[in-house]
Amino acid sequence: MDRQDVQQLYRNHHGWMRNLLIRRLGCPEDAADLAQDAFERLLRKPMRFDSLLGGRHYLSRIAHSLCIDLWRRRQIEQAYLDSLQQLDAAHLPDIAEQQAIVDIIVKVDQMLSRLPRKVKRTFIAVQVEGLTYQQVAQRDNISVASVKNYLAQAIVRMTIFRETHFE
Incomplete structure (x- = not known):
């Protein structure tokens, strides 16, 4: 799919x-932002479609993925904001620092979500929970060698x- 194909897809869809996205x-x-993000993805990573209808199907999958990412980010932001309520006002990071922290947490969440279940569980147990x-x-009823492997x-x-x- 070249730039002209993306432009045609944009005009048509x-x-x-x-x-x-407004319905979802x-x-x-938010819908306008995510729609724009979807077409930017196509420009960065061109795809080939048999038809414009195939492009529409692909766009609906991108839209679904972008919605999930947005909802997940909002959950993370809310959990972070809730945790900030535990801090004394003098220790609160400024808004720019808060945004940077949320961005990092979201990327860590993305990294962890891509790990196989056993690998993720082992990593969190050692690195977050501090288990040996x-x-x-x-x-987990596994060998120490498996822990090291995971x-x-x-x-x-x-x-x-x-x-x-990460840039």
Whole structure:
């Protein structure tokens, strides 16, 4: 799909996509932003379609994915804002710092969500919960070697993700 194909897809389907997103999100402004994001994705990573209808199907999948990302980000933002309520006003980060922190948390969440379940569970147990390899092995009824293997997998996958998604 070249730039002209994307322009044609945009002309034919932008209104449809915006309306689809308005129905899903209930917010015309968010819908307009996500519709624009969808077409920007096509410009960055061109795809080939058998027809413009195939392009519309692909756009609906992108729209679905963008909605999930938006909802997940809002959940993360709300959890972070809730945690800030525990802090003394003197220790609150400014708005720019809060946004940067949320951006990092969202990217970490994206990294973790791409890990296989066992790898993610092991990584969180060791890195977040502070369990030893032996404790994780006992808890999950696996060998210490498996714990080490899962951690190695997590580090490799997260390093690759970081190199491709963090600027």
